[in-house]
Amino acid sequence: MARTADHDLRRREIAGAVRRLVATAGLDEATVANVAREAGFSVGLVQHYFRSKDELLLFAYRQVTAAIHDRVAARIADGVTRRRTISAVLFDSLLELLPLDDERRGEYRVARAFRGRALDDDTLAEVARAGAADLGDQLSTAVHNGKECGEVEPDLDPALAAVRIAALVDGLAEQLYLDPNRGVGDRTLRTTAEDLVRECLDHVFTGECRQYRRG
Structure with a gap:
């Protein structure tokens, strides 16, 4: 042992x-x-x-994705413990995927590098696909649960909403990594990032939670 x-x-x-x-x-x-x-x-x-080097890189890539998953899971667990709304928990969790500080910038570069290599490596591509599918499933489940508690309208498609949220976060993460200080109006992309995520979620979670107060 x-x-x-x-x-x-x-x-x-x-x-x-x-x-x-x-x-x-x-x-x-x-x-x-x-x-x-x-x-x-x-x-x-x-x-x-x-x-082999390929085996080493594959293991390292899996470790990176697991570390991100664990951090997001910790955010979710903390939110549930504190009886926060689904939209609030999801907001905090999604920020973990954005390169807003040195640690997350380094992590994003690693994940992005492996995703680039995955274009020509089927084994790495499978890890990338699994990670994307897992995120999509978590988002879809969050939206579905939002419908159950009143935060999301009954006729909203959870899968479609999940794609919308994931696309925003994925694109925003890349732009933040490339140029976080780019001007956006009278602010920078870094300082508007949280507002962009919040706005996206507010278009999905439009109702009030019947269990907890919103936020």
């Missing part, structure tokens, strides 16, 4: 080195030699835990 835990820990440490390299220097710098140096391990040790 201890041996398995140590094995998993080493793999996570190596994957962490991949993420740091990609976040600062790009995916091409994530060679086995560079990853070993960043992790403080020998090349042989890295190759002991990962049979």
Whole structure:
């Protein structure tokens, strides 16, 4: 049991080195030699835990998507504990997907780099598709639950609303990464980002929650 835990820990440490390299220097710098140096391990040790570079990159990509998922799940759990409305919980959760600080900018660069590589790699593409499907399912479920509690109109299609929200967040995340200080009226894109997400959700969650007060 201890041996398995140590094995998993080493793999996570190596994957962490991949993420740091990609976040600062790009995916091409994530060679086995560079990853070993960043992790403080020998090349042989890295190759002991990962049979190929492709296996290493796949594991690292899955770790990135899992980290994002866990953080969003924590936001949701906190919102439920605090008895917040679905729209309020969803708002906080979606902000975790936007590169609004250094940590999330680095994370976005890593995820975006892997998504780019996924265009030519079916295995990475499957991880990307699974992540997108999971987000879509969570959004659709949130909208469906909103209908149940009165926050969403009964005739609204949850799947269509989920696509709309996901498209806004995905596009906004890319623009924020490329130029967060771009002028938007008398403000910057960074300072208007939260308002844009809120406006999008307000078009979906138009009613009042029958369980909790809105917000």
